[in-house]
Amino acid sequence: MRISELSERTGMTTATIKYYLREGLIPPGRATAPNQASYDEAHVTRLRLVRALREVGGLGIDQIREVVASLDDPGQSLHAVLGISQAALAPRHDSVADEDLQAVEQLLVELGWTIDRDAPDRRTLAAGLASLRQLGQPVSALTFLPYAQAVEPVAAWEIASLETQQSREAKVELAIVGTVVYEAVMNALRRLAHEHHSASTTATADG
Amino acid sequence: MRISELSERTGMTTATIKYYLREGLIPPGRATAPNQASYDEAHVTRLRLVRALREVGGLGIDQIREVVASLDDPGQSLHAVLGISQAALAPRHDSVADEDLQAVEQLLVELGWTIDRDAPDRRTLAAGLASLRQLGQPVSALTFLPYAQAVEPVAAWEIASLETQQSREAKVELAIVGTVVYEAVMNALRRLAHEHHSASTTATADG
Numbered sequence: 001m002r003i004s005e006l007s008e009r010t011g012m013t014t015a016t017i018k019y020y021l022r023e024g025l026i027p028p029g030r031a032t033a034p035n036q037a038s039y040d041e042a043h044v045t046r047l048r049l050v051r052a053l054r055e056v057g058g059l060g061i062d063q064i065r066e067v068v069a070s071l072d073d074p075g076q077s078l079h080a081v082l083g084i085s086q087a088a089l090a091p092r093h094d095s096v097a098d099e100d101l102q103a104v105e106q107l108l109v110e111l112g113w114t115i116d117r118d119a120p121d122r123r124t125l126a127a128g129l130a131s132l133r134q135l136g137q138p139v140s141a142l143t144f145l146p147y148a149q150a151v152e153p154v155a156a157w158e159i160a161s162l163e164t165q166q167s168r169e170a171k172v173e174l175a176i177v178g179t180v181v182y183e184a185v186m187n188a189l190r191r192l193a194h195e196h197h198s199a200s201t202t203a204t205a206d207g
Numbered sequence: 208m209r210i211s212e213l214s215e216r217t218g219m220t221t222a223t224i225k226y227y228l229r230e231g232l233i234p235p236g237r238a239t240a241p242n243q244a245s246y247d248e249a250h251v252t253r254l255r256l257v258r259a260l261r262e263v264g265g266l267g268i269d270q271i272r273e274v275v276a277s278l279d280d281p282g283q284s285l286h287a288v289l290g291i292s293q294a295a296l297a298p299r300h301d302s303v304a305d306e307d308l309q310a311v312e313q314l315l316v317e318l319g320w321t322i323d324r325d326a327p328d329r330r331t332l333a334a335g336l337a338s339l340r341q342l343g344q345p346v347s348a349l350t351f352l353p354y355a356q357a358v359e360p361v362a363a364w365e366i367a368s369l370e371t372q373q374s375r376e377a378k379v380e381l382a383i384v385g386t387v388v389y390e391a392v393m394n395a396l397r398r399l400a401h402e403h404h405s406a407s408t409t410a411t412a413d414g
Contacts, residue, residue, distance in 0.1 A: 052342065079405045086398050091391070113403035124395035131388050135259070137381075147389065148396045150361045154354060155400030159408055174344075179398065181338050182354065184298070186397070187390050188331035189355045191293050193362030194386065196320035198286045201366055 003029070006039045010047045017047065025050050025064050027072075049173045053085065057176045063088040071168055078168055082175050083116065089179060090120035093127040100126035106141035111148055158182070210236070213246045217254045224254065232257050232271050234279075256380045260292065264383045270295040278375055285375055289382050290323065296386060297327035300334040307333035313348035318355055365389070 007014045020026045026046045029037030053059045067085045070076045104125045108115050132139045158178055165171045214221045227233050233253045236244030260266045274292045277283045311332045315322050339346045372378045
């Protein structure tokens with residue numbers, strides 16, 4: 001198909017598609033004339049993924065390029081591709097204390113989780129421990145254990161459900177979309193559960 | 208105590224404290240001379256809360272004024288005060304479909320949760336349903352049920368643990384800090400749990 005049809009199929013402007021081509025986020029089309037190229041279903045799929053990474057995941061162009069490069073590398077397992085895309089979603093915490101990173105390591109050992117040494121979310125947890133300590137809350141390596149146990153069954157089910165998707169692209173897309181959209185959903189549900197439980201325990205006690 | 212001592216006790220500059228006084232976020236001191244006032248422990252506690260709402264919760268001055276006004280109103284239950292402060296943490300979604308709001312209502316009925324008609328997080332969930340549908344995922348009123356069931360025990364325990372705090376101020380502070388800090392922690396734990404479960408299910412399948 002021509003770029004105009006690719007634009008119709010994806011709902012993205014030709015300017016956006018050309019930008020992604022220049023940035024190397026989607027592979028070039030097959031040249032059919034000096035100034036014309038032909039695109040196929042793989043381009044439609046790839047554009048969907050790029051849009052999801054960008055609009056839902058909030059990833060930058062360089063991060064998206066890294067994800068698609070790993071996707072196109074047959075030597076990379078799906079686990080590695082998912083790892084690269086998920087790591088791009090984690091917030092960045094530059095300075096965290098070694099002591100807090102060790103506490104996080106202890107938690108991961110206790111949970112029996114296999115986690116990369118350089119996973120940025122180790123630092124997110126270390127920063128969380130530091131925040132709580134600074135706010136005068138008692139913290140230990142096991143402070144986050146009940147939270148980990150609450151999210152693990154959901155996370156396991158989410159990873160298993162990626163199997164419903166056919167292509168590696170579709171799996172990565174669902175993983176990113178699922179992580180981001182359900183994160184906002186879980187945070188909202190937690191605040192609503194607070195409201196419900198606050199209604200039953202604090203409404204009359206301090207009237 | 209004088210404003211200089213209040214500054215030392217809280218680690219906040221006198222300029223910041225004067226700003227909060229002008230904005231009505233902390234009550235005025237007791238006048239001891241034409242240009243001098245005396246402050247007490249209640250000011251220390253209130254400043255801690257204002258800082259937590261601002262720096263950890265990211266609340267604006269107007270939202271903080273609303274929280275402290277409800278705190279100072281003896282006719283407001285702790286539940287109402289918590290509701291006002293938690294509602295300030297919810298993202299804003301202006302346009303959501305009635306159909307999605309009805310699906311959210313159905314979910315809350317199914318859960319048996321008592322939630323204010325105007326709780327902004329009803330809209331967060333409705334927006335989540337719309338995002339997923341737009342991305343081609345099948346959604347129904349019960350799509351979020353397993354997520355709600357995963358967060359509810361944690362949320363119930365969090366509300367119960369507010370009882371360890373003596374004052375209403377301290378309870379509101381812990382509720383806000385806990386909601387915000389543990390939100391980042393839970394999101395990180397979920398991504399790490401994805402990594403762990405991805406390692407065990409996808410590492411070899413698509414190598």
